[in-house]
Amino acid sequence: MKERRTPKHVGSYNKNLVLEVLMKQGPKSRAELSRITKLTKTAITEIIEELLSKNFIVELGRVNTRRGRRPIKLAINPDLLVLALDLSGIYIKGAIVNPMGNILKIYSIKMKNIEDLLKLIQELYEPFKDKIIAISASIPGLLELSSGRVILSTSLNWKDVNLREIINKIFPLPFYMQKDTNAGILAENWYGEGRNYRNFFYLLLSKGIGLGIYLNDRVLDGYDGIIGEIGHTIIEIDGKDCWCGKKGCLETVASIPIIIENYDKSSDINEILENAIRGEKIESLDKALKYLGISLANVIQIFPPQAVCVSGNLSLEGLKYITEKIKEYILSKIFPQLRTKIVFYPSNLGENSLILGATVLGFINYFNK
Numbered sequence: 089m090k091e092r093r094t095p096k097h098v099g100s101y102n103k104n105l106v107l108e109v110l111m112k113q114g115p116k117s118r119a120e121l122s123r124i125t126k127l128t129k130t131a132i133t134e135i136i137e138e139l140l141s142k143n144f145i146v147e148l149g150r151v152n153t154r155r156g157r158r159p160i161k162l163a164i165n166p167d168l169l170v171l172a173l174d175l176s177g178i179y180i181k182g183a184i185v186n187p188m189g190n191i192l193k194i195y196s197i198k199m200k201n202i203e204d205l206l207k208l209i210q211e212l213y214e215p216f217k218d219k220i221i222a223i224s225a226s227i228p229g230l231l232e233l234s235s236g237r238v239i240l241s242t243s244l245n246w247k248d249v250n251l252r253e254i255i256n257k258i259f260p261l262p263f264y265m266q267k268d269t270n271a272g273i274l275a276e277n278w279y280g281e282g283r284n285y286r287n288f289f290y291l292l293l294s295k296g297i298g299l300g301i302y303l304n305d306r307v308l309d310g311y312d313g314i315i316g317e318i319g320h321t322i323i324e325i326d327g328k329d330c331w332c333g334k335k336g337c338l339e340t341v342a343s344i345p346i347i348i349e350n351y352d353k354s355s356d357i358n359e360i361l362e363n364a365i366r367g368e369k370i371e372s373l374d375k376a377l378k379y380l381g382i383s384l385a386n387v388i389q390i391f392p393p394q395a396v397c398v399s400g401n402l403s404l405e406g407l408k409y410i411t412e413k414i415k416e417y418i419l420s421k422i423f424p425q426l427r428t429k430i431v432f433y434p435s436n437l438g439e440n441s442l443i444l445g446a447t448v449l450g451f452i453n454y455f456n457k
């Protein structure tokens with residue numbers, strides 16, 4: 089059944105639209121907001137009043153120019169800060185980020201246990217505590233978003249950890265979390281090239297292989313946090329054992345640790361990619377990229393996106409190489425009429441993209457409270 093838009097729905101939808109424009113496009117006047125959002129001036133005035141009263145936005149000073157008085161611009165309140173966490177693996181990151189995506193402080197530590205994480209949060213929290221509106225985290229693994237539990241994360245070596253409970257025992261702030269792939273989509277959608285697309289895939293290559301799906305302007309959450317597990321689709325019937333309990337998953341052939349394991353000259357993935365770019369034939373890498381391409385082609389054939397973004401904590405050169413190779417394999421495996429339509433690009437948000445994704449998550453949830 090189609091969801092009916094009640095006046096309340098429309099109200100919060102429009103409010104979010106205004107906030108989204110201000111976050112993505114920077115300060116705007118009331119007239120500009122009306123033009124961009126296609127909302128009436130009266131509607132914009134009402135929304136702005138509400139957002140100002142909640143301190144979500146501020147009015148920037150009126151600037152007098154030679155051409156006369158310029159209208160007042162509105163901006164997201166720059167004093168609102170998110171404490172964002174990227175828990176991708178052994179080296180985890182925490183940062184304080186403002187609504188424009190500027191990182192005011194960032195730390196990276198090697199996490200041995202959860203106390204290390206709490207210490208990292210404490211160090212970031214103390215100097216900014218009056219301005220932090222939320223703590224939010226990008227986490228690799230299976231999550232239960234409603235309870236704040238990490239059900240299973242092999243890269244963190246966690247099983248059934250209620251992170252929300254642990255964090256809230258010490259820090260009295262709303263805590264939000266998302267799968268790393270979905271945090272990556274948010275970062276791409278708000279701060280990266282992904283803002284140009286209403287439908288795109290976000291392939292994240294880290295210890296595992298994940299696929300974030302952005303469909304008709306929405307991040308697909310799946311069933312309570314389980315979504316986009318392309319790494320655990322079967323690519324080799326009766327193949328090698330996977331940590332998930334199945335056999336022949338894509339991750340048993342194409343994950344970065346497997347590529348490294350099957351190459352004896354280096355254990356640095358960026359170095360391996362450099363060698364491949366220089367022309368060295370690396371069988372394990374070729375096989376990994378071929379299987380990645382085929383797996384993605386299967387998903388693309390089911391619901392074709394406008395774009396596929398390839399991301400991971402790799403050099404931009406390495407990401408470009410992977411993107412091109414995967415694209416070659418994909419194009420030979422999808423309908424001809426789709427081949428020229430889909431854009432393939434490496435994410436250029438760099439190593440802090442998941443921090444930015446966690447930041448967006450924090451702001452969106454705070455504004456929707």
Ligand SMILES: [Zn+2]
Binds near residue numbers: 330331334
């Ligand atoms: Zn598996």
